[in-house]
Amino acid sequence: MKQDFKISYSRINTYLFCPYKYKLIYLDDFHIPVNADITFGHIIHKTLERFHKNGKQIYDTLFECYDDAWKNDGFKDSQQIFEYYSRGKQMLVDYYKSFTNLNAKILYVEKAFYTNIGKYKFIGIIDRIDKCNDGKYEVTDYKTHSKIWSQKKIDQDLQLSFYAYACKNVFDFNVSKMSIYFLSENRKIYTQRSKDSITNAVNIAIEIAKNIESEKFCPNILKCKICDFKLKCEYSSVKDLEK
Numbered sequence: 001m002k003q004d005f006k007i008s009y010s011r012i013n014t015y016l017f018c019p020y021k022y023k024l025i026y027l028d029d030f031h032i033p034v035n036a037d038i039t040f041g042h043i044i045h046k047t048l049e050r051f052h053k054n055g056k057q058i059y060d061t062l063f064e065c066y067d068d069a070w071k072n073d074g075f076k077d078s079q080q081i082f083e084y085y086s087r088g089k090q091m092l093v094d095y096y097k098s099f100t101n102l103n104a105k106i107l108y109v110e111k112a113f114y115t116n117i118g119k120y121k122f123i124g125i126i127d128r129i130d131k132c133n134d135g136k137y138e139v140t141d142y143k144t145h146s147k148i149w150s151q152k153k154i155d156q157d158l159q160l161s162f163y164a165y166a167c168k169n170v171f172d173f174n175v176s177k178m179s180i181y182f183l184s185e186n187r188k189i190y191t192q193r194s195k196d197s198i199t200n201a202v203n204i205a206i207e208i209a210k211n212i213e214s215e216k217f218c219p220n221i222l223k224c225k226i227c228d229f230k231l232k233c234e235y236s237s238v239k240d241l242e243k
């Protein structure tokens, strides 16, 4: 086990998907191939980070940040670049309209945190924390894919539970509102986290951290079909079928 063992939401999520995939990525240094969706997600996050952190938050600056953040890695061809670039522009036009009507002060963007869960180090980055005009705090996670999640999926999302935990334990405030902002549709869906749901998330994190520490990396072959390593992994149940 590497000495700098830390847990995070993405590590936990990977382990829940397939413990062996966790091993491939975090111990064996396999890399997930870059694709258009991954690159596009990074570009939009970087654009909004630069827009809010640097300079004047005016319309033209937003698109300068977008052009500065743009990169072509992982796109298939120029047609796909054009499609994603146009989609991103529309997202930002809509985002700016919402931003100008915001009833809150944006306190943090891409805010990194470090804390402990049990005896384990836990790290993460929160997309945005606002202080609303009524004095309450709101945490927002951006999503750039076009599929909107159901309310149930959002209510059960582990990542938001960890963010609620971090707000209390690192930033010392209780989050009143949590939201996932689906930028493609310019739609925020709200949720909340009870003490029980945060405790549940903490227990999941501790259990997975213990498994990682004990090097329990059992392949979950039910997920091979949709795994990034389905053609490389020695345990892949679909490797021979897809050749």
Ligand code: SF4
Pocket (backbone or CB within 6 Å): 017, 018, 019, 020, 021, 024, 219, 220, 221, 223, 224, 225, 227, 228, 229, 230, 231, 233, 234, 235, 236, 237
């Ligand atoms: S191919 Fe299957 S067993 Fe291998 S890492 Fe992916 S999901 Fe796990």
